[in-house]
Amino acid sequence: MSGAVLSRRAFMKRSAGVAASTALGGLMAVGADLQPAAARTAELRIREAKSYPSVCPYCAVGCGTVVHTVDGKVVNVEGDPRSPINNGTLCPKGAAIYQLHVNPNRIDKVLHRAPGATEWEVWDLGQAMDRVAELVKQTRDETFVEKTADGKTLMNSMGIFSLGGATMDNEWNHIHQKLMRGLGIVAIENQARI
């Protein structure tokens, strides 16, 4: 190639130099400060956190999670990279687990609406639990069937059905089953995706 004709490489180098000097000139013309600036780094909110392994409660896939806490408060929940099930990933539902714990829209008081009433009353948790226990005991006493008509042992609380929620974890479900079966309840189900 003759000296008068630019090679492709030389052309690219020259073009880059022209572009850079044009860009610098433009920035200086508008008064930009071109001195090196200190890098800004965001402070990780989990920097001082303790981490605990857990399991996503939403479905039977059972993805592993890591729960981060600071001073006993949950500050972050993310997928556990050590889990062979999800390798650190979470589906959109699992990725929102943090909002189970920290969410200003959550109702954190017990609300009770009496039969026929149009307004909700705020109840103390102890009062609500006493009322639930009272109704469970009453229903069990009224509907418990010890033996069938032909004399076979049944021991079944026919009037109570238990439906678990999607955010009940394995440990809770285990204890819950024991309680329900101890009461003679056999209609037990858990919804995990409704």
Ligand code: SF4
């Ligand atoms: S809801 Fe999503 S993140 Fe949770 S266990 Fe199921 S697939 Fe995994």
